[in-house]
Amino acid sequence: MNGDDKAEFISLCRKVGFALLRLVFLAMFLAAHYGLNIALRLVLPSNMTKFVELAQIMIGVIFLLIYAYLAWDMVTVFMPRLKRPILQMARVSEPDENDELQD
Amino acid sequence: MNYKTEFYSIFERTLRVGATFVALSVGGCLIGLALGVSPRELGVAVAVPILWLFAISRVFVAAMPRTPSEAKPITKSATALFFSLAAMFVAGIGAIDFALSGATFSFLRLHNLSSGSYRISATCGEICASVLLVLTALALREVFGDLATALTVVILRILRWPTLLADAVPPLHKLQHHR
Numbered sequence: 001m002n003g004d005d006k007a008e009f010i011s012l013c014r015k016v017g018f019a020l021l022r023l024v025f026l027a028m029f030l031a032a033h034y035g036l037n038i039a040l041r042l043v044l045p046s047n048m049t050k051f052v053e054l055a056q057i058m059i060g061v062i063f064l065l066i067y068a069y070l071a072w073d074m075v076t077v078f079m080p081r082l083k084r085p086i087l088q089m090a091r092v093s094e095p096d097e098n099d100e101l102q103d
Numbered sequence: 104m105n106y107k108t109e110f111y112s113i114f115e116r117t118l119r120v121g122a123t124f125v126a127l128s129v130g131g132c133l134i135g136l137a138l139g140v141s142p143r144e145l146g147v148a149v150a151v152p153i154l155w156l157f158a159i160s161r162v163f164v165a166a167m168p169r170t171p172s173e174a175k176p177i178t179k180s181a182t183a184l185f186f187s188l189a190a191m192f193v194a195g196i197g198a199i200d201f202a203l204s205g206a207t208f209s210f211l212r213l214h215n216l217s218s219g220s221y222r223i224s225a226t227c228g229e230i231c232a233s234v235l236l237v238l239t240a241l242a243l244r245e246v247f248g249d250l251a252t253a254l255t256v257v258i259l260r261i262l263r264w265p266t267l268l269a270d271a272v273p274p275l276h277k278l279q280h281h282r
Contacts, residue, residue: 018109025113050142057146058132064150065124065157066117072161073113082165 015077022074026067033063127153152204159196159203 036059040052076082131149140148 017106021106021109022113025117029117053142054132054136054145057142058128060146061128061132061150061153062121062124064146065128065153066121068154068157069120069124070117072157073116082161 019074019077022070022077026070029063029066029070033059124153148208151207152200155200155203155207156196159199 037056040055040059044052128149131153132145135145135148
């Protein structure tokens, strides 16, 4: 393995690490989602079933969108060209070794 | 950038985007309830247009000019032309979102997926599995780049069998010479 290959391998490992970090966030939000659903059932009285159902639907939609965002963010780790170019342009003046991994 | 900084960055970004999603979802649910959508279908009815809107915005972001020289500055921003173009742009995005959401609803209804949380979670699971598959494919492409390229060339060559068959047939001008 020459120097370039080694650098590429290290870069890939870092990308996988960043992707896994997003996966950790996904798991955290999933836990929060389930926790909220359970808390709603436990805290609110049983005669408010309709409200609980509605709140669960609303929470479900919000978390579904957050999951989609995190999945998209995970894809952009491997395809940095899909990120917001305006912010990338703004950061040209202050280059970072892992600039492509930032939003 | 280290993992700690990245962790805080993702957290901050997710919260910021999450706040937008909360506003959109609550607004969407209220509109849905006002329009008399049944609670069973409310989740899909609100999530699908927002997801498509998110996808459209990502496509626009990816299609934006990369370098400052490509970006054309707007000089007369307050003109009637600018506002009419902006209105047309928003209306166009709305129309695309409406069409895509309508197509998705039709698809879900056609496959009897529009009701039942089990079906919805199964669809979400399939989407997650697809994302994981794409990520795995990307990772594999990064590691086995040359091998994957060689494999793609072979597959493309196999798929080009009609052209190869056509190449085996003598060219037309040669046949004309024999007349």
